[in-house]
Amino acid sequence: MQYNPFTLLDKTILITGASSGIGKAAAIECSKMGAKVIITARNVERLGQTIKQMAGSDHEYIQADLSRYEDINKLVDNVPEIDGLVNNAGISKPILAQFISEEVVNAIFSVNTFAPIYLTQRLLKQKRIKNKGSIVFTSSISGLACSEVGESLYSASKAAINGFVKGAAIELATKGIRLNTVNPGLIDTNIFDEGIITKEQLEEKKKRYPLRRFGKPEEVAYAIIYFLSDASLWTTGANLIIDGGYTLI
Numbered sequence: 443m444q445y446n447p448f449t450l451l452d453k454t455i456l457i458t459g460a461s462s463g464i465g466k467a468a469a470i471e472c473s474k475m476g477a478k479v480i481i482t483a484r485n486v487e488r489l490g491q492t493i494k495q496m497a498g499s500d501h502e503y504i505q506a507d508l509s510r511y512e513d514i515n516k517l518v519d520n521v522p523e524i525d526g527l528v529n530n531a532g533i534s535k536p537i538l539a540q541f542i543s544e545e546v547v548n549a550i551f552s553v554n555t556f557a558p559i560y561l562t563q564r565l566l567k568q569k570r571i572k573n574k575g576s577i578v579f580t581s582s583i584s585g586l587a588c589s590e591v592g593e594s595l596y597s598a599s600k601a602a603i604n605g606f607v608k609g610a611a612i613e614l615a616t617k618g619i620r621l622n623t624v625n626p627g628l629i630d631t632n633i634f635d636e637g638i639i640t641k642e643q644l645e646e647k648k649k650r651y652p653l654r655r656f657g658k659p660e661e662v663a664y665a666i667i668y669f670l671s672d673a674s675l676w677t678t679g680a681n682l683i684i685d686g687g688y689t690l691i
């Protein structure tokens with residue numbers, strides 16, 4: 443067999459938000475690296491499309507709305523022991539600070555912050571994450587290094603994850619369980635489909651990226667693979683920025 447320190451052969455990985463964008467790319471790329479992958483999201487049809495594009499045949503999907511505690515419990519009840527968890531599902535709802543309401547806070551935090559924390563907690567409590575397992579969070583440069591007009595709440599929801607990872611990484615180190623985050627800049631996915639950012643604004647934004655383009659979902663997936671693989675066995679609590687140089691300026 444060819445030497446490959448990034449292999450995911452014999453690993454079982456659970457990926458949230460795998461019906462589109464970064465999560466879908468992560469599921470496909472992890473399957474190509476040899477993992478058995480369990481994917482989850484709300485939209486069953488799109489989950490099925492992800493499965494169709496994956497390499498190998500023993501992957502499965504579990505439908506769950508992660509804003510609902512009962513669905514998180516159902517998910518935990520239905521997953522086997524896993525080697526890796528990718529807490530990737532997330533939403534963006536730009537809103538100016540002065541217009542923030544309890545409803546919007548709950549909507550954003552339930553998916554971006556509470557779901558990854560609860561899912562991680564419940565999987566740990568049920569002993570579903572193997573010793574030496576890896577937990578990866580899709581955070582954002584917007585929770586780590588910068589923000590935008592209308593993104594205060596989104597930034598707060600992601601910054602909370604980056605904080606959670608620091609403390610939990612220390613606690614879980616005794617079991618060899620590692621927690622790391624990937625922090626993308628703008629990636630070409632459906633996340634901006636709600637039409638809050640116009641095409642013209644997106645073109646303008648692109649010019650602010652030193653590498654002169656937005657990222658591709660696969661380019662985040664490859665970093666997720668690094669954190670899931672044994673190549674990163676000595677890396678925990680790390681925040682990897684993947685942003686075409688955006689935060690350098």
Ligand SMILES: NC(=O)c1ccc[n+]([C@@H]2O[C@H](COP(=O)([O-])OP(=O)(O)OC[C@H]3O[C@@H](n4cnc5c(N)ncnc54)[C@H](OP(=O)(O)O)[C@@H]3O)[C@@H](O)[C@H]2O)c1
Nearest residue numbers: 459461462463464483484485508531532628629631632633
């Ligand atoms: N795209 C970017 O520029 C960018 C930059 C930095 C960070 N990120 C982060 O990257 C992650 C993935 O985003 P993306 O860009 O790939 O967006 P996307 O294409 O919109 O995908 C979001 C995924 O999250 C799932 N999801 C949303 N709400 C959910 C809920 N209530 N329950 C379960 N699943 C839910 C969606 O599935 P269903 O609709 O089927 O439920 C979908 O699979 C997010 O955490 C996002 O904040 C994205």
